[in-house]
Each structure stands twice: as structure tokens, then as C-alpha cells.
Amino acid sequence: MVLSSGKLHGETEPQPEIASNGFDAASNLPRVVGPIPGPKSRQIFEAEQCHIAPGRQRVSLLAGLALDHGEGATLTDADGNVYVDFVAGIGVASLGHAHPALVNALARQAGRLMVGTFATSERAEAFRLLTEVAPPNLTRAHFYSGGAEAVEAALRLARSATKKHEAVSFWGGFHGKTAGVMGLIGDESKHGYGPLAGGQYLVPYADCYRCPFKLTYPSCGLYCVDFARRQIRNSSAGAVAAVVVEPMQGTAGNVIPPDDWLPAVKSVAREFDALLIADEMITGFGRTGRMWGIEHSGAEADIITVGKGMGAGFPVSAVLMGEQISHAEPFARPSASSSSYGGNPMAAVAVAQTIKTIRQEKLVENSRAVGAKLLGRMLQLKEKYEFVGDVRGRGLLLGLDLVRDNATRRELSRQVMEIIFKEALRRGLLVMGYFPRVRINPPLVITERQAEAGVEILDEVFSYVRDEVDWRSGD
Template sequence: MSHSVTLPSTKDIIELERRHRLPGGQSMTDLAGIVVDRAVNAEVWDRDGKRYIDFFTGVGVSNIGHSHPAFLEQLTTQLSRCAVGTFYTDVRSRYFALLAAQLPEQLGEIHMFSTGSEAVEAAVKLARAATGKHEIVSFWGGFHGKTQGALSLHGGPRKHRSGPFPPGSHQVPYADCYHCPLQLEHPECGQRCVDLAEQSIENGSVGDLAAVIVEPVQGTNGNIIPPEGYLRRLRQLADRHGALLILDEVITGFGRTGALFAFEHDPGIAPDVVVLGKAMASGVPASAIVSRSGLVEGTSFAVPSAAASTFGGNPLASAASLATLRVLLDERLPERAHELGKSVSDRLSAWREEFPFVGNADNIGLMIGVELMDPATRLPLPKGITRRLFQELMARGVLAMAYDSRIRLYPPLSIPTHHLEEGMAAFEGAFRAMAPVISRL
């Protein structure tokens, strides 16, 4: 007698999860409405067999691509040995040594956590302990996480109705040159936004500045690339106030911008603390802060267990981080992102020429941002239009953060050239399909 098994449908799986899910999850989950079955490098297949080119990668998490064989081998081996615990492990010590070897000599002390938000909060705690001060400066459009302390650093509407927040946080303008708050042009402006930041601190601070925290390229705000020399100016600003410079490389780190870390694009930058996460462990929750040596010696941060994290640096996360970094280095993926970024840049220039609704479109490596706007008013395209574009891309087999007026693309650094071309061509097809709709706005 045979017994057939009926597998749940895509609809059944989604309905089951929604029945038990607390609201507030990622909007892309519901917009896409797919159940992922498997993924290899830059390709994803859903449960119904449809294939997609992945320009999303979990918001830039899969820099080495999905299901990399060396990554899977390292993870499987570690999982069969030991996955949890706080004791010394060979795999964590080797990861620390390899990571430290890629960083400037003064950035020698590493502590692991589980999420970017957790690492950001730890970096702020470190700065306050090291300086004995409490105020933190962050930037308009900046995003550092969704926990309460990290959200207090956000410069935008995402934190509306989420307060009250911890005191001592100040937001100042970022060098978003396409939307200059002073309506000036670069480079003639002389980076007056930094002067405005200095004035804001002078007038809004109580003179107790512990740190300046900044993304080398703003991710959540649309992959906004500041002009050359901007981070050096912020280094000088922090020094004038006796504050630390914290670089949030959660999204820019591990090759995304065409260098292993984004601050490497400017040899004059010497951060005091670097925050890492996202692509660090290719999907296994892992993050870290890397600090200038000796910063917290003898402070409250250095008290045993004061900065401990239950899952931070566990053997599985350490193995995933080590395997990821080895693949990035062995396959020279940051360099590959730099090279692929050149062809992307040419493509974006063509988009600006062909499509009147493409405003700011720029990239650094494979960190790509495209802003869509009403050609008549130069205002951002409404969500109704951008979400139709998202569906057009889905129909053409592309997954991307293209459901808002600021599109963000994060293909794997390992993406085959023909898959990158396929995804970019799908964008052009979607743009052409939407052009008549946008022209009628």
C-alpha cells in the first residue's frame, strides 16, 4: 500500500508563518511573497521553481555568494565538533589573527557580537568608557541599527514614535552632495557641510563629546557616497573635540566597495574603532568591533564580562567568519568588486542619459545606489510606482531593494559577469516598461 505525502504549497507556508508572526518584519518579505528553496552564488530558486538573480543578498550579506563550497565545508566540520560556548577555540584565535593582519597595525583588539546593532552599541559604550565623556555625533540619513541605543543615532524619520532615547545624541548633516543641505556644488563648496556640523556641535553640545560615528558610505539612505577627503575632515573634527572616530562598516565591510574595508580608499583615515557585521559570516549571525590597541585598558569596558555577548564569537560564528574571510582573500573578491564596479558605473551613466526619472545613480565597487524621481517635479517617485517597478523586476527574475525611490543593489562579489549583465539588463527592461506610467504622473 503506497502513501503519498502532500507537501505544503507556497501559499500554505506563507499563511502559516503570518498566522504566528509578530508584525514589524522586513517589508521585502511580504512584497516578494516567495518561499526560497535554494541558492547558489548569485542565483536563487523559489519553491515554485522560478529562478532569480540576487541583487539583494540579505542586504549585502552574501558577499562570497550563496552556498560557497569552502564555506559549507568549514561550517559543516565545525558544526559536527562544537557550535556554542565561550571558551577559547582554535577557530576563533585563527580568525582574530587573520582579520588583524588585514587591518592597520594600531587596530589590534577585536571583540565579537551577533548583530550590527549590538556591535554599534558596544562601540558607543567603549567610546564613553575610553574618553570619560557621553555625547555622540551621528549624521542625517545615517543608520546604525534598530535597538534603542543604536536607533538614537539615526538621522531620519525611521525613529519617529520610538522614543524616548538615551540622552547625548546629536545629528549633523552628511555629505549627500546630490541633496546638499546648503544647496552648494562640490567641489566649490569646500565641504561646508563639515563646517555646519562643527557649528551644530558647538551650539548643541555640552562640550562632552565621546565619539563621532559615521558610515563611510551611507547604506540604508541609498548607498550615498561622500566626496574624497570627507572622512579625513571628520577625523580632524573628532580630534578637535578629543573624541573617537567610529567607522560603521557593517554594510561596507568585507569587500563590498572594492576594498576589503571602505576606509582603505583613503590612506589618510585612521579610525579608532571599526564596526563590522552583515557579510562577516555569510549569513551566520556575527559582528565585531575592532579597536585601537589600549583604548579601554583600566576602564569599565575592560571589566571581565562587561562587554560579553552570549553568542558573540561562538565556534560556529567564528568558523563562518574565518571561512568567509579566507574566500574573500583567496579569490580576491574585493579586487573583483572593484573591476566589476567599472562596468556598473558605465551602465549607470547610460541610465541617467536614457531615463529622465533616474536622478542620482552612483556606485563604489558593487555597492550601487539609484534614485528615482518624478521628472517634472524632481520629487521622489511615490511608493505605488516604485512597488510596481519591484514587481516588474520580480517578473523578470531579479531580487533587489527596488521598492522605494532609493534603490539599493548588493550583488555577490562573486557574481559571474553574465549574471551581472542579466540583472542589469532586467533593470533596463523594467525601466522601459515603467516609463509610460511615470510620464503620466
């Protein structure tokens, strides 16, 4: 078949390289050129609202922005305002926005093949690179498309390997919104969806700043672990297949437990002959200044789920497992663990290029170095502003607790937090600052100068709130 171009059907031309736009990350700083949101943003946002169903992300609804493009660690809206990005698509944009290496790799692959039913060299390379950077005990993997899908697959794998069916997760935890994992959510967001899947139990996380037992680490002796042990024993039917845990909790506010907590959790899992599943959706791929969040504790997971930053914006997730577990049936039977889009060549290229770029540009090291600078500056804000109650961080995963009173640790009201979010926005900073537990997780490519620009904006906003807002008020 001859096409109008004169080419035979199936004959392809070499795909052109998409050139770098000359982006200089060191000089790309926030720049406000008009009102926020501006008229073009408003028009696009309102046009979308005419047809999109309710339930979009809160950060999008509060901002009311329409984005036009991104470069590195900045985003530009439809009206030309430039923002430092402390959100990164909620930890997704590990390589920043429009990284030339990723753009070129995906463009080349789009002109070749997109479906993943059969083996491809792209997927073989992605598996090889992923298992190279994985913890040494995890030598096998499956690709999926989203986080909840991967966590559900991990639960099926754990059931297959242990021949048991129950799962334990943690207060404050988040593992996706599909029906199979909603019971693992450790907050009120699951209310109204019941009945949920049975055999799923929740125990306390080591959220030391807001310890539910009003104890202090380390004198507490990790009482939360002893409590969890008793809770599991009293709640379970004796069939715990897995303990599912985030090495550091993202949705709860970038909560960082003590390093000795995760090994203690692993010991509890072993007491019940259960597998430890580390959900590294937010903490994996360099986010915490190490390749994996679990590395900080020295604990070893039996299964790891990963996504978000692994694809640097392309939708892809994975389940990592050991050799022996990988053969457990029924999970290992033909078609039992497959996925329509999992491991398609586009996703495989995204994974492979992300790993290559993280290595070549030393982004784990950048996360550690810039994150340490950010943490130091946040601690200065804590000393300066009475309402900054807690500051914590590992690499480029940082959190702040904003409180009305440091003794009671009562949170700032939602009204005050929305003021903080919008004041930051109109100065050129996108940050998940609309809840009293502020989350900071910028792209791994962020420079010290860009990070400092973001902190300077936070400093300005906090100064405004201290001087001009009745921050102790509100519901």
C-alpha cells in the same frame, strides 16, 4: 554511556564533507518558469503570516516569495523560479549562497563544539585573520552577534576611553534598532519610540545629490562639515565621546560622499577630543571594492564596527580597536565586554572561512571589477531614461535616484516604485527597488554575465515604466 549506535557518549565520527553541487556561476542566470509569486510560495508565505508578528522587512512583504535555496549569486523560490540576487540579504551574503567552502566548514564545526565560553583554536584563528585584514592601527577585536550590539559595544568602549558620554551621528545614518543606538538613526524610523537615549546629536551627511544646503561639490568647500562643527558646539554639553559614521550610507540609498569628506569629519572629531567610529556593517569586507570602505578616503578610524558580509550569512559582528583603547576601563574589566554568543566557534569558523575565501577567490578585486562594469551600465541607463536622476557606485555598492523631474529632483512615488520592484521580480531580478533610492548590493561572487543579466532586466523594466506607466503621478 553507550548510545544505540554502539558509540560511546562523547565519541564522534568524522563529519562527511558536503559536496559542491556542481554550481557553475557563469551559467546560472535568471529563469522564470511560472507566476511570481507561485502557488507554493503563496502557501508558505501565508502559513508564516499566520504566526509571525508584524514588522518584517519591506522587501520580503512586497515580494511575497518563499525561497527554497540559493547558489552563488542566484536564489530559487519554492516554485522553481530563479532570480539574480542584487540584495544579498541586504549585504550579508558576501560569498553568495551555499558556498561549498563555508558550508563544509560550518558542518564540520557543528559536529564538534558550538559554545564559546572558553578559548578555542577556531576563535584564535578568526581573531588572527581579522586583525590581519584590519587597518594596521586596529590590532584588537571583540566578537558579537548583530550590528546594533556591536555599535552599542563601540559606544561603551568610546565612553571608557574618553570618560565622556555623548555621541554624534549623521542625517540618513543607520546603526541598528536597539534602544541604545536608536537615537543615532538619522531618519523618521525612530518616531514613536521616545524618549531615546540622551546625549546623541545628528548632523548633515555629505549627500551631495540631495544637499540640504542646495550647494554643489566641490565649490561648496564642504560646508556641511562647517555646519556640523557649529551644530555640535551648540548642542553638546562638552562631553562628546564619539563621532559615529558610515563611510558610505547604506539604508539612506547607498550614498557615497566625496573622498575628502571623511578626513574632514575626522578633524572635527579631534577638535572635540572624540573618537571616530566607522560603522562598516555594509561597507566592510570588500563590498566597496576595497576591504574597508574607509580606505577610499585615506582617513583612519579609532574604532571600526563590522558585521553582515563578515559572516557571509552566519550571524556575527565585531568591534575592532587599537591596542591602547582596548585597555580602557570599565570596558576592559572581566565580563564587561563579553557576549553570550559572541565569538562562539561556529561564528569564528564563519569569519575565518569568509576571510580565506575572499582572499583565495580575489573577491575584493571581483567587487571592484564587476562593480565598475555595473556602474558603467547604470550610467547608460541614466542617459536613456529621464527619470534616472543620479547614479553612484563603489565596487558592488551602487545606488540610483529615480525622480519625476531632474530640476526639482522630486522622487518617484511609492506606487510607481512598487511597480518597478514587482516588474523586476517577475522577470527574475531581486533588487531593493521599492524606494526611489534604489540600492544594489549583490554577492561579491557575482559574475559579469550575471550582473549584465540583472541590468538587462532593469533596462526592460525602465522601458516598460517609461512607455506604459504615468511615472510622474502618485503621492
